[in-house]
Amino acid sequence: MAEVIGVRFKNVGKVYYFDPDGQKMELGQRVIVETARGIECGEVAMPNRQVSDTDIVKPLKKVIRAANEEDLxxxxxxxxxxxxxxxxxxxxxxxxxxxxxxxxxxxxxxxxxxxxxxxxxxxxxxxxxxxxxxxxxxxxxxxxxxGVRDEAKMLGGLGICGKPFCCSTFLGEFQPVSIKMAKEQGLSLNPTKISGTCGRLMCCLKYEQEAYEDLLRRTPKQGAFVSTPDGRGTVVEVNLLTGMLKVKIEKSDGAARLYNKDQVKIIRDAQIRVDHDEAAALKDLEDK
The missing domain is CATH 3.30.300.20 (K homology (KH) domain)
Structure with missing residues (x-):
C-alpha cells in the first residue's frame, strides 16, 4: 500500500496521483507539484488515502508544497x-x-x-x-x-436536455459510445436525436447500457421466434422497460397479440445488429 493524494489540473479533468510526502492535504486545497510539463499548480481532488501498489505507477512524484498566496x-x-x-x-x-x-x-x-x-x-x-x-x-x-468532444469539454454549454454538458461538469474521461448502444436501447438512429452538441454520440447513452444489456439477456428480441399461450409466433415489437412484447401468431389472422415476456418461451432468439449501410451512414458520430 502507498499513501497518495489525487490532483486535478483542469475543471473535471483527469485525476493524477502524487506522493504527499508526509503532508496532510485537504479536498479542494491548491498544491504545487512537478509534472512532465514542468511545475504546475493543481487542486486536490482526493485527499490523503492508502491505495494498492498495483493501482499506481512508481515512482510517484512528490508534492512540492501547498500553494501560497504568491502562487495563487x-x-x-x-x-x-x-x-x-x-x-x-x-x-x-x-x-x-x-x-x-x-x-x-x-x-x-x-x-x-x-x-x-x-x-x-x-x-x-x-x-x-x-x-x-x-x-x-x-x-x-x-x-x-x-477533437470535437474535447472542444465541448473545454468550452462547456447546455445539452439538448437543458443541463450543462456532462463532460464539462462531472465526466473526468470520455467513455466509448457506439451506434450499437443506441440500437440496443431502442432509440431512433436519427443523428439529430442521438448526438450531442459536439456532433458525436451522446455520452449519456453509456449510463444505462449495462441495465439494457441485462434486460436484453432476459427478453426475446425483435424477430425472435417464440412459443405463446396462443401458439408459436414472431416477435414484432419489444418494450424492454415494461417487458411487453407484440407477437404475430403463425396460425391466426395475422394480428399481433400482446404478451408479457414471462408468458412466452424462446424457441429461436434474434440478434440486434447494425447493418452495413447504417454503420457507414453514422460512422462520423462515433469518431472522437
Missing part, C-alpha cells in the same frame, strides 16, 4: 496572459491563412511553455505559426490538435 496570484496572472495570448494567436492564424479554430490557451505555472489547443478537419502545417508565436512570447510553444 501567479495563477491569476497566467489567466490574464492566456486571454491576451488567445487574441494574438487568432490574429496570427488569420495572417497565416490556416484552416484551424483556436479553442483554448494554457500557460504552464512556471511560464516555461504555452499550449494552444485547436480543432481542424485535417492535418495543419503550423510550423511557421509556431515560429511566429515563439518570436512574440519568447518561450516554448506547443500547438495541440484536439
Amino acid at each position: 496570484a501567479q495563477v491569476e496572472r497566467n489567466k490574464q496572459r492566456e486571454k491576451q495570448a488567445f487574441s494574438i494567436c487568432e490574429n496570427k492564424i488569420a495572417v497565416h491563412k490556416l484552416d484551424m479554430k483556436l479553442v483554448d490557451v494554457e500557460y504552464t505555472f512556471d511560464n516555461n511553455k504555452i499550449l494552444f489547443y485547436f480543432t481542424a478537419d485535417g492535418r495543419v502545417d503550423f510550423r511557421d505559426l509556431v515560429k511566429d508565436l515563439a518570436s512574440v512570447f519568447r518561450t516554448r510553444i506547443e500547438l495541440r490538435q484536439i
